Amino acid sequence: MAKTKAKEKPRAKGELGWKEIEIGFFITEPGNSVEVRTGDWKSRRPVVDFKKCNKCTLCYFFCPEGCIAKNKDGFFEADLFYCKGCGICAAECPKEAIAMAEEAK
Amino acid sequence: MAKREGIEVSVAVGDAAMLSDVDVVSAYPITPQTHIVEHLAELVANGELRAAYIPVESEHSAMSACLGASAVGARTFTATASQGLELMHEVLFVASAMRLPIVMAVANRALSAPISIWGDHSDVMAARDVGWIQIFVENGQETVDNVICAFRIGEDRRVLLPVMIHLDGFALTHVIEPIELPDKKDVDQFLPPFKYPLPLDPKKPVTMGALGSPFIYTEVKWAQEINLEKAKDVVLEIWQKFGKAFGRTYSPIEQYRTEGARVLLLTMGSYSETAMVAVDKMRGEGKEVGLLKLRLWRPFPYQELRKTVKNADVLIVLDRAISFGGPGGPVCSEVKAALYAEVKRPKIVGFVGGLGGRDISMAGFAEMVERGMEIARSGSKREFEIYGVRE
Numbered sequence: 001m002a003k004t005k006a007k008e009k010p011r012a013k014g015e016l017g018w019k020e021i022e023i024g025f026f027i028t029e030p031g032n033s034v035e036v037r038t039g040d041w042k043s044r045r046p047v048v049d050f051k052k053c054n055k056c057t058l059c060y061f062f063c064p065e066g067c068i069a070k071n072k073d074g075f076f077e078a079d080l081f082y083c084k085g086c087g088i089c090a091a092e093c094p095k096e097a098i099a100m101a102e103e104a105k
Numbered sequence: 106m107a108k109r110e111g112i113e114v115s116v117a118v119g120d121a122a123m124l125s126d127v128d129v130v131s132a133y134p135i136t137p138q139t140h141i142v143e144h145l146a147e148l149v150a151n152g153e154l155r156a157a158y159i160p161v162e163s164e165h166s167a168m169s170a171c172l173g174a175s176a177v178g179a180r181t182f183t184a185t186a187s188q189g190l191e192l193m194h195e196v197l198f199v200a201s202a203m204r205l206p207i208v209m210a211v212a213n214r215a216l217s218a219p220i221s222i223w224g225d226h227s228d229v230m231a232a233r234d235v236g237w238i239q240i241f242v243e244n245g246q247e248t249v250d251n252v253i254c255a256f257r258i259g260e261d262r263r264v265l266l267p268v269m270i271h272l273d274g275f276a277l278t279h280v281i282e283p284i285e286l287p288d289k290k291d292v293d294q295f296l297p298p299f300k301y302p303l304p305l306d307p308k309k310p311v312t313m314g315a316l317g318s319p320f321i322y323t324e325v326k327w328a329q330e331i332n333l334e335k336a337k338d339v340v341l342e343i344w345q346k347f348g349k350a351f352g353r354t355y356s357p358i359e360q361y362r363t364e365g366a367r368v369l370l371l372t373m374g375s376y377s378e379t380a381m382v383a384v385d386k387m388r389g390e391g392k393e394v395g396l397l398k399l400r401l402w403r404p405f406p407y408q409e410l411r412k413t414v415k416n417a418d419v420l421i422v423l424d425r426a427i428s429f430g431g432p433g434g435p436v437c438s439e440v441k442a443a444l445y446a447e448v449k450r451p452k453i454v455g456f457v458g459g460l461g462g463r464d465i466s467m468a469g470f471a472e473m474v475e476r477g478m479e480i481a482r483s484g485s486k487r488e489f490e491i492y493g494v495r496e
């Protein structure tokens with residue numbers, strides 16, 4: 001499960017410069033897919049209205065990226081480093097607590 | 106001391122792979138490559154060569170099997186031609202991008218249709234951009250030497266790339282030539298055992314062929330390009346070392362009687378042999394003609410080409426393939442691109458000829474030189490001309 005982080009990380013380890021590419025672009029570290037910023041595709045991001053949310057966990061289970069986690073107040077939030085902006089969480093939320101906001105740039 | 110003896114070039118290619126202690130051979134037979142892989146199959150079956158011979162149902166599978174073999178760190182060899190090379194096509198890109206130093210002999214042959222089993226370079230030109238090191242040879246000895254060099258070049262830690270050795274189908278593969286097969290102990294000394302730095306190994310797992318998203322693909326491709334460009338110096342270094350060890354040195358563009366030449370002819374592969382005799386004859390008639398034999402096709406030797414042609418007035422390039430609807434033969438087109446920015450450069454004339462096994466005789470080369478000089482003087486209506494076509 002991904003760690004909860006509201007803010008996007010800066011350059012990730014996976015975002016190597018060309019000189020840092022391993023021979024044949026091989027991956028030598030097991031499990032390093034967590035370093036891949038799948039979030040760079042998204043054109044919209046989920047924004048949760050915690051006043052509407054009843055913590056039902058549906059968004060958590062439906063997210064195909066597995067990037068939604070419980071925050072310290074027990075609400076469910078996406079890690080935007082991984083969130084692809086597919087909108088499934090927003091579509092599935094029974095409380096219509098999730099809005100998909102346009103990405104700034 | 107190695108003996109020089111008459112041997113069919115295809116058989117010698119197999120012997121060269123055996124001398125190089127190849128671990129795995131996977132191939133699918135296709136004319137005119139067949140004798141190479143038949144011989145290797147025989148050597149393995151007779152127990153003379155301790156290697157795994159993997160028979161497969163197609164060239165696509167052959168190259169895929171080679172990929173896997175090379176990835177575990179096995180020294181891997183294959184051979185193909187023509188349609189076979191094209192059937193491998195997508196896997197060729199994977200081999201180079203994954204930096205797997207497979208060595209492949211390509212018995213250059215025309216492409217269908219119409220079906221032609223005879224030689225030209227349309228197969229290699231269609232595989233020009235696959236990221237392999239590509240070397241052309243013109244006789245049996247060069248083939249043997251370069252197969253051995255290919256393993257050392259490809260497996261060098263600074264390179265780690267697959268290598269194609271291009272030898273013309275029939276004109277080379279099926280002829281018996283005097284060839285000196287080096288002694289095993291000398292090859293052993295020249296060619297260290299293969300040790301791939303990141304092999305597939307359950308004790309130290311790696312992922313090969315992972316997804317490269319838009320954020321990393323450009324970096325990966327640039328690293329690949331720079332690596333192939335840099336490989337040129339290693340190729341030159343290893344050819345020098347081979348020369349020291351065996352007395353035969355190779356270079357990316359070989360010059361034949363180019364001193365003071367106003368007109369230069371550029372060829373690749375076995376036709377260079379005929380062209381040399383033609384140049385001798387023209388020189389005898391007082392014509393200032395010389396020959397360039399382009400040996401290193403990839404990475405392309407830009408600096409060497411520029412240096413070699415700068416004092417000539419006319420450069421005549423013979424292609425044995427057509428880039429259909431394009432600027433002419435692929436070799437001529439690259440030569441033009443390489444010289445475009447040069448202040449002092451010869452006029453470049455492109456011919457296509459020798460397609461599908463059509464012979465070009467000594468007189469043919471002389472004719473081409475005459476016509477080339479005429480085009481250089483007064484131009485042609487076409488971007489390139491075809492030699493020897495019937496009206």
Ligand code: SF4
Nearest residue numbers: 063083084086087089
């Ligand atoms: S938008 Fe898609 S990827 Fe992002 S949190 Fe929602 S379900 Fe997951």
Ligand code: SF4
Nearest residue numbers: 053054056057059093
């Ligand atoms: S699906 Fe909606 S209501 Fe349920 S936890 Fe997620 S945001 Fe809250």
